[in-house]
Amino acid sequence: MSDPYQHGITVSEVARTGRSIATIATAVIALVATASAASAPERAAIDAAFPLDRPVLVTNLLAAIAVAGTSGTLKGALQAIADQVRTPVIVVRVAPGNDVAATNLAVIGGTVNGQKTGMQALLAAEAQVKYRPRIIGAPGLDAADSVKNALATIGQKLRAMAYASVTGATLADVIAARAAFTQRELMLIHPDFLAPIDPAGTIGPSFAAARALGLRARIDQELGWHKTLSNVPVAGVVGLTRDIGFDLQSIDSDANQLNAAHITSLVRINGDLRFWGSRTCAADDSDYVFESATRTAHILADTMAAGLVEYIDKPLTPSLARDIVEDINAKFRALKRAGQLLGAVAYFDPDKNPVASLKIGKLAISYRYTPVPPLESLGLQQEISDEFLADFAELVAGS
Numbered sequence: 001m002s003d004p005y006q007h008g009i010t011v012s013e014v015a016r017t018g019r020s021i022a023t024i025a026t027a028v029i030a031l032v033a034t035a036s037a038a039s040a041p042e043r044a045a046i047d048a049a050f051p052l053d054r055p056v057l058v059t060n061l062l063a064a065i066a067v068a069g070t071s072g073t074l075k076g077a078l079q080a081i082a083d084q085v086r087t088p089v090i091v092v093r094v095a096p097g098n099d100v101a102a103t104n105l106a107v108i109g110g111t112v113n114g115q116k117t118g119m120q121a122l123l124a125a126e127a128q129v130k131y132r133p134r135i136i137g138a139p140g141l142d143a144a145d146s147v148k149n150a151l152a153t154i155g156q157k158l159r160a161m162a163y164a165s166v167t168g169a170t171l172a173d174v175i176a177a178r179a180a181f182t183q184r185e186l187m188l189i190h191p192d193f194l195a196p197i198d199p200a201g202t203i204g205p206s207f208a209a210a211r212a213l214g215l216r217a218r219i220d221q222e223l224g225w226h227k228t229l230s231n232v233p234v235a236g237v238v239g240l241t242r243d244i245g246f247d248l249q250s251i252d253s254d255a256n257q258l259n260a261a262h263i264t265s266l267v268r269i270n271g272d273l274r275f276w277g278s279r280t281c282a283a284d285d286s287d288y289v290f291e292s293a294t295r296t297a298h299i300l301a302d303t304m305a306a307g308l309v310e311y312i313d314k315p316l317t318p319s320l321a322r323d324i325v326e327d328i329n330a331k332f333r334a335l336k337r338a339g340q341l342l343g344a345v346a347y348f349d350p351d352k353n354p355v356a357s358l359k360i361g362k363l364a365i366s367y368r369y370t371p372v373p374p375l376e377s378l379g380l381q382q383e384i385s386d387e388f389l390a391d392f393a394e395l396v397a398g399s
Contacts, residue, residue: 021307021331026225026299027217029081030055030090030133030160031210032107032119032141033074042069050074050093053109053117057129058089072096073140076197077210080139083195083236084214085221088131092121100144107141108150119154134298135216137163139207145180148188152281155185159298161291162186163212166263171254175261181281184288187212187229188281189264193273194239205241208266212275225299226340226372228291229264233272240266246276262289278374296341296371304328304367316361321348324365332369344369 035050037043049067050056058064061082068075074093081089094117097103109118116124119138126132136155142148142164151162166188168174174190181188195206211234219227245254246267255265255276264277278290288294311324328346335341346367353364 021303021327023335024134024299024302024306025131026134026295027085027087027220028090028131028134029087029213029217030092030122030125030136031077031081031213032092032094032122032138033077034072034096034103034141035069035074035093036071036096037069046093050091052093052095053115053121054092055121055125055128056091056093057131058091061086061089064089064091073138073207077139077207077213080195080206080210080236081214081217084211084234085218087214087217087221090122090125090129090131090133092119092125094118103141104144104147107138107147119150122154123157132160132302133158134160135163135213135220136160137209137213139165139210139213142209143167145177148181148186149183152181152183152186156183159302160185161216161295161298163209163216164188165192165207165209166190171257174258174263178261178263178281182283184280184282184286184294186281187264187279187291188262189266189275190258191240191242191244191266193234193237193266194241195237203238206237208275211237212264215275224338224340225295226292228278228374229275230278230374231269231274231276233274237273240273278376290371290373290376292374293371296369300369303331307331316358316363321363321365324363328365328367332367340372342370342372 035046037046045067046069049064061078065075065078065082068078074091094106097106107118109116109120111120122133122136136151138147138151142151148164151164155162162185164186166174166177167190168177178188189208189212192208193206193211194203196202197204197206212229215232215234216229219229219232244265244267247253250256255267258265259277259279262279262281264275267274267276278292280288280291280294282288288297308324308327311320314320325346325348332341332344332346336343344367346365349364349366352366
């Protein structure tokens with residue numbers, strides 16, 4: 001059927017559909033590990049599955065565990081993660097050195113002939129395997145301060161959270177060791193778990209940092225990145241490598257002393273072992289003292305950047321600026337409805353957009369937000385009262 005004849009103009013009104021900004025993938029784990037085997041065929045299998053100093057994407061954890069070798073840290077770390085979650089894991093295998101110092105250097109890595117090694121290879125992971133690490137660690141290889149500092153630095157560059165152990169002969173030593181770090185991207189954990197470590201069910205140490213990686217990814221999947229690691233049951237563990245005193249109502253307990261020093265501890269509540277503590281290594285007065293605040297900052301930054309990249313190189317008009325502001329605010333409204341932000345707003349600030357900047361293609365959109373803090377301390381006021389005896393006689397008579 002032909003269109004009706006008209007000598008004039010037809011205007012069709014179409015409602016604008018704004019861009020939908022998608023939240024980035026957050027439950028992506030990366031770990032640096034060692035692996036070795038007793039026989040040549042097993043070593044060949046490890047070399048094929050996990051080439052040295054290259055990021056390898058693992059999507060089938062059980063298959064990866066089967067070729068992770070009989071010694072080193074890789075198998076135990078993968079099993080600890082698999083006990084908690086099924087999620088993409090990026091593995092960088094390093095060769096252990098002749099001594100601890102040499103192994104630490106291998107774990108930290110560098111650049112050799114244009115190729116990044118050790119944990120530096122995580123910086124190239126997205127280009128190589130299409131996933132950006134968001135949860136990183138080197139379980140069993142993170143005892144040295146230099147390794148923990150390097151993990152925090154990689155976390156800063158990737159906008160990822162790093163989890164590592166902190167040790168000491170006494171709790172005072174552990175707390176003193178923690179004082180060397182101030183990075184918001186670093187969460188320190190003490191002690192380690194006990195768990196079955198072989199098919200026979202032998203109980204032995206299991207890296208708490210590895211289980212933190214897996215549980216962090218599971219919480220992201222099930223509850224959201226705004227929920228901290230703390231107070232969620234950990235799967236596959238039976239005890240702790242050190243006695244940690246804990247009482248919910250005691251400020252003098254071992255666990256509370258560790259928490260006060262911004263160390264996440266391990267406790268048992270209602271029969272389940274759990275991580276206990278939500279703080280990073282940031283200072284007490286930092287906006288990023290909580291793990292959830294740091295991750296919110298990371299995730300918002302990358303979500304907005306990825307969601308708005310299509311606007312780059314389009315004509316810089318007032319309508320373009322309005323569209324960008326509205327797209328950001330639409331995402332903020334969705335995050336607030338989901339309970340992942342308490343509130344947020346984006347806006348165009350004329351003072352930050354002078355003519356000279358606009359003329360050369362620079363546009364600045366401002367936004368502010370409030371992350372969701374964890375309920376870290378709950379106060380209950382308990383009072384004895386006679387008020388419920390006041391009508392005792394009437395109640396007796398009535399009965």
